[in-house]
Amino acid sequence: MKDIRSRLIKLFKQGYCTPQIARIAKKIKEPATTIHYNIKKLEKEEAIKTYKAVFDYKKIEEGYCIYILVNLIQENYAEPEKIAKEIAKDSRVESVDVVTGDYELIIKLRCKNIDEYYEYAKEAIKKYGFAKTISLTSLKQVKTEFVELN
Amino acid sequence: MKDIRSRLIKLFKQGYCTPQIARIAKKIKEPATTIHYNIKKLEKEEAIKTYKAVFDYKKIEEGYCIYILVNLIQENYAEPEKIAKEIAKDSRVESVDVVTGDYELIIKLRCKNIDEYYEYAKEAIKKYGFAKTISLTSLKQVKTEFVELN
DNA sequence: TATAAAAATTGTATAATATTCAATTATTTA
DNA sequence: TAAATAATTGAATATTATACAATTTTTATA
Numbered sequence: 001m002k003d004i005r006s007r008l009i010k011l012f013k014q015g016y017c018t019p020q021i022a023r024i025a026k027k028i029k030e031p032a033t034t035i036h037y038n039i040k041k042l043e044k045e046e047a048i049k050t051y052k053a054v055f056d057y058k059k060i061e062e063g064y065c066i067y068i069l070v071n072l073i074q075e076n077y078a079e080p081e082k083i084a085k086e087i088a089k090d091s092r093v094e095s096v097d098v099v100t101g102d103y104e105l106i107i108k109l110r111c112k113n114i115d116e117y118y119e120y121a122k123e124a125i126k127k128y129g130f131a132k133t134i135s136l137t138s139l140k141q142v143k144t145e146f147v148e149l150n
Numbered sequence: 151m152k153d154i155r156s157r158l159i160k161l162f163k164q165g166y167c168t169p170q171i172a173r174i175a176k177k178i179k180e181p182a183t184t185i186h187y188n189i190k191k192l193e194k195e196e197a198i199k200t201y202k203a204v205f206d207y208k209k210i211e212e213g214y215c216i217y218i219l220v221n222l223i224q225e226n227y228a229e230p231e232k233i234a235k236e237i238a239k240d241s242r243v244e245s246v247d248v249v250t251g252d253y254e255l256i257i258k259l260r261c262k263n264i265d266e267y268y269e270y271a272k273e274a275i276k277k278y279g280f281a282k283t284i285s286l287t288s289l290k291q292v293k294t295e296f297v298e299l300n
Numbered sequence: 301t302a303t304a305a306a307a308a309t310t311g312t313a314t315a316a317t318a319t320t321c322a323a324t325t326a327t328t329t330a
Numbered sequence: 331t332a333a334a335t336a337a338t339t340g341a342a343t344a345t346t347a348t349a350c351a352a353t354t355t356t357t358a359t360a
Contacts (some may be wrong), residue, residue, distance in 0.1 A: 005157075017170060027166070033311075040348095053202075067256055087292075088292050094296050095294045097215065097292065140234065142248065143238035144164055146163045147200055180339095183337075186319070266353095
């Protein structure tokens with residue numbers, strides 16, 4: 001056995017997909033070449049970042065999803081973006097935003113289970129200088145990445 | 151002019167993409183048929199929900215991104231999932247989760263600007279029975295949908 | 301508002317890619 | 331340990347994307 005599966009999941013999280021021009025052409029009843037031209041234009045202006053897969057995360061061992069609201073320690077308070085970029089590198093992080101209000105950052109994280117989350121949290125607090133965090137554990141993921149999950 | 155662009159964006163938000171088998175085969179140095187077989191298996195077990203595009207949302211007039219923490223009114227408190235499913239139907243909603251803690255729901259929303267957001271908020275409070283909301287406006291989207299935005 | 305330049309649409313031809321199928325190998329089950 | 335099931339693979343075929351040139355539409359400018 002070659003465990004192609006896990007390598008596919010890794011690649012599909014961020015890319016290795018492409019538009020279905022023929023299907024779109026049929027759907028919106030325009031010539032495939034017109035569709036092709038317009039897609040290339042969107043790509044050229046970098047309005048499209050990538051094409052990727054959306055998973056049912058429970059089925060790929062990433063069913064534990066948490067939103068983390070973060071206050072940074074004083075030293076890091078002035079450069080939340082730099083910290084956010086560090087945080088973004090972790091493959092379990094679905095999203096990171098620098099935000100207004102009572103918190104500096106909001107992270108959306110996908111882990112296998114609560115134990116893996118605990119490991120992440122312990123490390124992150126030290127590594128990224130979190131002063132305080134509030135975690136909202138997802139009980140039910142109704143929609144992700146614009147895709148309804150039912 | 152046919153305004154193919156906006157129709158493409160709409161389709162690409164949730165689908166109309168497909169894996170690049172040849173590219174993956176080259177990348178991980180396995181036969182294309184093996185890749186094909188493994189992808190179909192992932193699809194069959196519904197581990198993969200769809201293939202879609204990720205946008206630079208500023209470039210498609212959806213640059214205003216907000217996380218909304220929601221408390222439901224007493225009447226709706228017992229069925230957050232039902233409300234979440236209603237919320238999920240709106241195409242501006244990237245994600246909705248039912249969560250633990252001080253709030254019942256967390257919504258990630260993408261709008262054109264603050265005005266559009268205000269319209270959404272006004273309507274949502276009534277329509278979905280929000281008792282109280284806290285909005286975290288994204289100042290900088292560092293990573294979304296597992297894709298770093300720089 | 302006429303005209304030139306640029307951008308967008310389109311059909312045809314071709315190149316690239318996915319998919320089918322049958323054979324082989326590996327793994328699991330009883 | 332044999333039989334059944336699942337996974338890997340190469341060759342043939344079907345489908346799809348892409349390149350290209352021609353045409354139409356839109357925009358810019360005098």
